[in-house]
Amino acid sequence: MNIQLRITLMFALLLCLVTGISAVLINSFLLDHLIAQQKKELTLKGQFWIEKTTLADQKITDADISELDKLLVSNRKVELLLIGKKKKVLYTTLPSSNVNDWLQALERKAEKRQNKNIWIIGQDDYVVVNLPLKNDEKQRLILASPVRGLKDVRMELTTNMLLIVCIGAVSTILLSFFITRSMVRPLNKLTTEIKKIQFRRFSDVQLVPARGEIAEVAESVYSMAQELDRFHEIQRQFLQNASHELKTPLMSIQGYAEGIRDGVFAEAAAQKGLDVIVEETNRLKHIVTEIILLAKLESEENLFRPSDHSATDLVNRAIERLHPLQLQKKISIQIRAATTPDIVHVDEGKVLQAFLNIIGNALRHAKEKIVIAVEVGKHFVTVHVIDDGAGIQEDLLPHLFHRFVKGKNGEVGLGLAISRAIIERSHGRIEVENGALCGAIFRISLPLAPLA
Incomplete structure (x- = not known):
């Protein structure tokens, strides 16, 4: 598996993990938030209606009931239960079969879950607001909204959110794929150039265009190839020059030595040949000594004691x-x-x-x-x-x-x-x-x- 695919897969897995955890957390907190917002909305509207009725300082009339019904029921499903003195039901939107259940729940001050915003009435859960009328605890306005409606809202919001997140995730993964490819392409080219160095094709190495840290690596590889090419050329010239410098005295030594051996040079000529052999031998020794010294200077680390x-x-x-x-x-x-x-x-x-x-x-x-x-x-x-x-x-x-x-x-x-x-x-x-x-x-x- 190449590096581009690995990076894209790792990024996709990380994105899925983060998105999944975020979705679970949002889904768990969303219902609580919706319940709190619903209760706040019901409380504000109920208090507004009670305040208006209290300011009027008169008995609850049909117009007040109509205003209450218009204020609360028109926007979404909200159940109303208006209780007067002696637990008389002044107005309700509940079915007559459920009124007694609500009155009993009110009598018991409601059977509650851990979340006190929720009342259980029969088989249904409700967000309930219980407000007193005209500072009289016996007269109450009860507003209730079924939780299943909020659950439907949560499901709709969660579905839409997940859809948006999925679209964003796919777009991000595609974008990361193209970005990763743009990053990996110079690395692939760089690998090709490094293989040229492996096979000692130093002069064929080209500078790979790139950005950032990869550009620094590419420049280093290119500079290294140039230096190796220069060093390789120097070594080649060194061998050629060294062989030439060594060959000249060796030829002189060989020529005079063979001449003396074969009797070509005798007496004074032989003595002269021996002098040349000694001179060229010393020269050869000097060359070899300097070559060894130069090699030591360029290779040994602990040669200098400053x-x-x-x-x-x-x-x-x-x-x-x-x-x-x-x-x-x-x-x-x-x-x-x-x-x-x-x-x-x-x-x-x-x-x-x-x-x-x-x-x-x-x-x-x-x-x-x-x-x-x-x-x-x-x-x-x-x-x-x-x-x-x-x-x-x-x-x-x-x-x-x-x-x-x-x-x-x-x-x-x-x-x-x-x-x-x-x-x-x-x-x-x-x-x-x-x-x-x-x-x-x-x-x-x-x-x-x-x-x-």
């Missing part, structure tokens, strides 16, 4: 390690330290590795000098690494931090990808752009250490 360190101190330590390369390239490095405390909460070894990669990259591309400026903001310390080199190709900028993407003088193409992984895992961010005149500008933002 503590408080000065950003300027980390930059100085990175420059010290790169001093031989600086001397070789004859590049001057200028440091502009922050004027306020620049304590960051990071993993010392990992962030130092990121600085080594970024400053080392600047040294390879700079012409004469590098400027490193440390600025302290509200939540982050930002380190600017600015070189005066040729800058980065515009088409390369968006992909510079991807794996195996390297510029003209690049080595393996994993250094900046490793740096980005370290900075982002440290809850910071790294950006790059070309300078206004020349060179590249790297910005590394790291979170300030919390105040003690």
